[in-house]
Amino acid sequence: MIPNTTTAAPGGGEDYTTAEGLRALLTRMHEEGPGAWRTDATAAKVMEYAADKYAALARKHGLDPWEAVSAAFEVMRTRSAREASDPWAVVTHAVRITCIAEERGQGLLCSTHQARRPHYSIFHDAERLSDRENPLDDYHPAFHITDPHPDDEHGDEREAAAEPTGTQTSASRAVEDAIAFVTVLGWPAQTARAAVEHVCHALARAGSRQSAFEVLRRDQHSRALLDLPGSSWTALLRALLGNPTPGIAATSAGRGILLRLLIGETLPVLLHDDDLVLTVSLAAPRNGRRR
Structure with a gap:
């Protein structure tokens, strides 16, 4: 002492x-x-x-x-x-x-x-669902509800995968139709092709549309190479891959352009979808400048 x-x-x-x-x-x-x-x-x-x-x-x-x-x-x-x-x-x-x-x-x-x-x-601070740019329930598996019965979406994907190559619903045809759809609605042809093909490559690597959406949404490097503003990039991803929200997974908005083309829908059918047309056209980059 x-x-x-x-x-x-x-x-x-x-x-x-x-x-x-x-x-x-x-x-x-x-x-x-x-x-x-x-x-x-x-x-x-x-x-x-x-x-x-x-x-x-x-x-x-x-x-x-x-x-x-x-x-x-x-x-x-x-x-x-x-x-x-x-x-x-x-x-x-x-x-x-x-x-x-x-x-x-x-x-x-x-x-x-x-x-x-x-x-x-060791845990992180509590977060409100509204604190993130993208709502947590859009992508966190804890908020997803799995239907105990095979849903139409998965059935359609398996059916599309079983289609022979060279048909109207082949993957290559769907990609070209998706590029044409985006180009018709005001996107520069070169940008539309590069963006759609990049999304398709990422989808093939990820194995699911939801995983591909989350990877691409955070891919700042690719967005910079495409010279796209964040709003245009996110809108294009939702249009091509579908909205991942569980409540609308089986709707046209939930399926997205690529899956709808794979399961047999045509460009004229997509062009009659007013919500989809408005979303893609409004997201088109203007004069190459970011908004």
Whole structure:
């Protein structure tokens, strides 16, 4: 135990801004009992000093300075603070740890006590569904509902896969029709071909339309090479691959242009789909400049 080298007169008056003074104050408060913290003038001053000292640290973690003071008060009453060679270092370290735990607790929507534990703190902060550019339920498997019976979409995909090559519904024919459809609605021919072929290659690698959609949506490099704005790129992906929202998976919007062409729909049929035509035409890049 480090001896108390600061002699304090009865009633206080310690220089609490120094290590020796704070140690003397904490020792005296401990000897006088818990009630001394409520009535001692020096105790009130040291709390005000702590509020100023830890205000920046508290604001860094999104807390009120007096929340940091509360943490400082708790550690000041401990034996480790009273007997430390530098009580302020002990207090500062404890306040920093508490501020971090408070911030993590608010982010994780749990108590500060739980946020201090590694098996809770490893998780990311809670997120609202509206915080992301694309709604979480559009692509996260936890929000998807699987029909226990084979749905029409999968049946159509298997049927399309079984078609002989060279027919009207072959993959190569569907790709060319998709390029023609996009070009007719105002997209530059070169851009339309490059974009559709890139989507088809990604679809072949991914194995499913939903996986391909998520990979391509985040593919900033390809979008830059195609010189497409983000709104045009996302709209084209939804039009070609379909909207992945489970509730509309079996509709025309959910199937997308490529699958609709594979299962036998023709360009005239697609051109009579007013919603699809409007979506693709409005997404066409204008004069090569990004919007």
